[in-house]
Amino acid sequence: MExxxxxxxxxxxxxxxxxxxFILTVVADLAPSVKSWLASSFSHHWIGKGxxxxxxxxxxxxxxxxxxxxxxxxxxxxxxxxxxxVAALATILLVGFFWYETAV
Amino acid sequence: xxxxxxxxxxLHIFLGVAAVICSYAVWMYLVRPKLHLHTLGRWSFWAFVxxxxxxxxxxxxxxxxYGKTVKPVILAGKYAWxxxxxxxxxEHFFLLLPFLTLVLYLVIRFFPTEITEQPxxxxxxxxxxxxxxxxxxxxxxxxxxxxxxxx
Numbered sequence: 001m002e003x004x005x006x007x008x009x010x011x012x013x014x015x016x017x018x019x020x021x022f023i024l025t026v027v028a029d030l031a032p033s034v035k036s037w038l039a040s041s042f043s044h045h046w047i048g049k050g051x052x053x054x055x056x057x058x059x060x061x062x063x064x065x066x067x068x069x070x071x072x073x074x075x076x077x078x079x080x081x082x083x084x085x086v087a088a089l090a091t092i093l094l095v096g097f098f099w100y101e102t103a104v
Numbered sequence: 105x106x107x108x109x110x111x112x113x114x115l116h117i118f119l120g121v122a123a124v125i126c127s128y129a130v131w132m133y134l135v136r137p138k139l140h141l142h143t144l145g146r147w148s149f150w151a152f153v154x155x156x157x158x159x160x161x162x163x164x165x166x167x168x169x170y171g172k173t174v175k176p177v178i179l180a181g182k183y184a185w186x187x188x189x190x191x192x193x194x195e196h197f198f199l200l201l202p203f204l205t206l207v208l209y210l211v212i213r214f215f216p217t218e219i220t221e222q223p224x225x226x227x228x229x230x231x232x233x234x235x236x237x238x239x240x241x242x243x244x245x246x247x248x249x250x251x252x253x254x255x
Binding site: 004010017018043044054073076080081083084099 | 159163166167171185188189192193195196197199200202203204206207210211213214215218222224225228229231232234235236238239242
C-alpha cells in the first residue's frame with residue numbers, strides 16, 4: 001500500500017516538477033536577476049534548476065504520500081495522462097520560446 | 105579538453121543513446137499484446153539509471169567545457185541559432201527525462217496488475233512511454249545538430 005501511494009505521489013509530483021522546470025527556465029531567461037541568483041547559489045544556473053527541481057520533486061512526493069486518494073487507479077491514470085501532456089507541451093513551448101527569443 | 109571532460113562527453117552520448125533505446129523498448133514492449141512485466145521492469149529501470157548518469161556526465165561536460173569553449177565558437181559562426189535555440193532548449197527539456205523515466209519505472213514496478221488488466225491504465229502508460237521516447241529522440245537529434253554546428 002505504501003509503495004502504491006509513493007508511486008502515485010511521484011506521478012503527480014512529476015507533473016508539478018515539469019511545470020516548475022518550465023516556469024523556472026522561462027523566468028530565469030526573462031529576469032537576469034533570477035538567473036544570476038541561480039548561478040551564484042549553485043555555481044551554474046542549469047545546475048540550480050536541476051537541484052531545485054529534484055528537491056521539489058522529493059519533498060512534494062513525500063507530502064503527497066501522506067494523502068489517501070479515493071480511487072488510486074483513476075488517480076494513476078489521470079496523473080500519467082496529465083504528465084504526458086505537460087511534458088509534451090513544456091518541450092514544444094521551450095523550443096518555441098527560445099526560437100522566439102532568437103528571432104526578435 | 106581534459107581527459108575527464110572527454111570521458112564525460114563520451115559517456116553522456118553513449119549512455120544517453122542507450123537510455124533512449126531503453127525508453128523506446130519500454131514503449132514497444134507496452135504496445136505488444138502480451139506483456140512481459142519482468143522485461144518491462146528491467147528496461148524501465150535502465151532507462152532511468154542511464155538517464156541519470158547521462159545527466160550527470162553531460163552536466164559536467166556542459167558546465168566545465170561547452171559553455172567556455174564550444175559555445176563561443178558556435179555563437180561566432182554562421183549557425184549561432186543552433187546554440188540560442190537548440191542547445192538552450194535541449195539542456196532544459198533534457199531535465200524532464202529523469203522524472204519521466206522514474207515514473208515509468210515506479211508504475212511498472214508497483215502497478216503491474218493494473219497495467220495488465222485495465223486497458224485505460226495501459227493506454228495512459230503507453231502515452232507516457234511514447235512521450236519520454238520522443239523527447240529522448242529530440243535530445244539526441246539536437247545533440248547531433250549541435251555537434252555539426254561546431255564544425
